[in-house]
Amino acid sequence: xxxxxxxxxxxxxxxxxxxxxxxxxxxxxxxxxxxxxxxxxxxxxxxxxxxxxxxxxxxxxxxxxxxxxxxxxxxxxxxxxxxxxxxxxxxxxxxxxxxxxxxxxxxxxxxxxxxxxxxxxxxxxxxxxxxxxxxxxxxxxxxxxxxxxxxxxxxxxxxxxxxxxxxxxxxxxxxxxxxxxxxxxxxxxxxxxxxxxxxxxxxxxxxxxxxxxxxxxxxxxxxxxxxxxxxxxxxxxxxxxxxxxxxxxxxxxxxxxxxxxxxxxxxxxxxxxxxxxxxxxxxxxxxx
Numbered sequence: 001x002x003x004x005x006x007x008x009x010x011x012x013x014x015x016x017x018x019x020x021x022x023x024x025x026x027x028x029x030x031x032x033x034x035x036x037x038x039x040x041x042x043x044x045x046x047x048x049x050x051x052x053x054x055x056x057x058x059x060x061x062x063x064x065x066x067x068x069x070x071x072x073x074x075x076x077x078x079x080x081x082x083x084x085x086x087x088x089x090x091x092x093x094x095x096x097x098x099x100x101x102x103x104x105x106x107x108x109x110x111x112x113x114x115x116x117x118x119x120x121x122x123x124x125x126x127x128x129x130x131x132x133x134x135x136x137x138x139x140x141x142x143x144x145x146x147x148x149x150x151x152x153x154x155x156x157x158x159x160x161x162x163x164x165x166x167x168x169x170x171x172x173x174x175x176x177x178x179x180x181x182x183x184x185x186x187x188x189x190x191x192x193x194x195x196x197x198x199x200x201x202x203x204x205x206x207x208x209x210x211x212x213x214x215x216x217x218x219x220x221x222x223x224x225x226x227x228x229x230x231x232x233x234x235x236x237x238x239x240x241x242x243x244x245x246x247x248x249x250x251x252x253x254x255x256x257x258x259x260x261x262x263x264x265x266x267x268x269x270x271x272x273x274x275x276x277x278x279x280x281x282x283x284x285x286x287x288x
Contacts, residue, residue: 018049018271021250025226025258025266031061031127032224032267035069041080042094047136048076049269053149053224054127055197056264061127064116068129068198071115075108076135101135101142102209109133109144109198109208116199128199132165132222139273141212141220146204147197148172148225152233154240156217161236164210168196220271223253226264230257246270 024030031054039046052068054061084094109131120126130147143151145165154161166172171188173195174180180188196204214220219240235256243249250270257266 017274018269019246019250020269021254021267023226023254023266026263027265029062030265030267031056031065032226032265033062033065033069034267034269035073036269037073039077039080041084041096044094044096044137046080046096047271048073048133049136049220049222049271050131050133051149051222051224051267051269052132052198053130053147053226053265053267055129055147055194056127056192059125059127060123061129064119064127064199065129067119068112068116068131071112072108072131072133075111076104079104079108096137098140098142098211101137101140102207102211105133105135105142105144106207106209109146110203113146113198113200113203117201120199126199128194128197130194130224131198134220134222134271136214136271139214141214143210143212145208146200147194148229150223150225150228151210152221152223152228152236153212153214154219154221154236155215156219157215159237159241161233161240163233164212166204166208168194168204168208170195214273216273216275218273221253221268222271223268224265226262226266227253227257227268229264230260230262246272 020034022030022032022034033052035050037048050069050072052065054065088094130149132145132149132151134151135142143164146168148167148169150163150167151165152161153164170193171185175182175185196202239249239252243252250268253268254266
């Protein structure tokens with residue numbers, strides 16, 4: 001990775017709490033997209049981390065992942081900021097409870113999916129997209145996904161990594177239903193075929209929405225399958241145990257996936273909870 005391509009987002013009085021790395025790798029275009037922003041709702045700040053991966057083998061993968069995040073962002077702004085401010089007096093508190101945030105995120109993903117379905121009707125060979133998104137309010141994280149771009153949670157106290165999201169590949173669904181073993185899932189012909197994705201006519205029966213309560217020094221990793229498909233949860237734990245610097249962790253993840261022969265685009269967002277009193281907001285972006 002060329003350090004000359006690193007761009008800083010600086011806030012001098014705060015420590016950084018996230019990094020982004022995005023690599024085209026051996027593909028002609030980078031069909032991954034990412035977005036990080038915050039929304040002020042009442043007296044709270046909601047951090048939004050989002051990543052999308054255009055599905056390979058079809059056209060306009062780069063465009064559909066960008067459009068997925070654009071529509072998601074517009075929907076979240078309307079649902080969280082616009083709707084919550086109509087007929088609300090200044091002294092009123094705005095409900096940002098986890099159940100409400102879960103419903104809002106699910107609705108935003110559904111609106112995004114419906115939008116991409118309409119766009120794809122004008123372009124029959126247009127790709128769909130994966131999506132994984134985290135809403136962070138204080139120490140509560142609401143996560144949603146479609147496809148196989150995962151979110152992993154590293155709990156610093158126990159040094160354990162857990163994949164919070166469920167992959168929506170054919171192989172992963174068969175494994176969850178006990179029809180194939182985890183070992184078979186790694187080599188199954190459906191391991192790269194998505195059953196559910198942004199632009200799909202159907203949604204999973206179980207809502208793909210999850211909640212995490214994070215503490216100081218805990219980490220979130222959102223990534224495209226160009227990072228996750230080559231690395232096991234055990235390998236992620238080993239890397240996180242050896243490194244504390246977010247930039248070094250991200251580079252090691254990319255390097256190890258490349259060593260396994262990964263050729264797909266690789267994008268990751270690493271976020272760390274820095275305090276016990278609320279979220280932090282600063283970071284660096286890396287792109288080569």
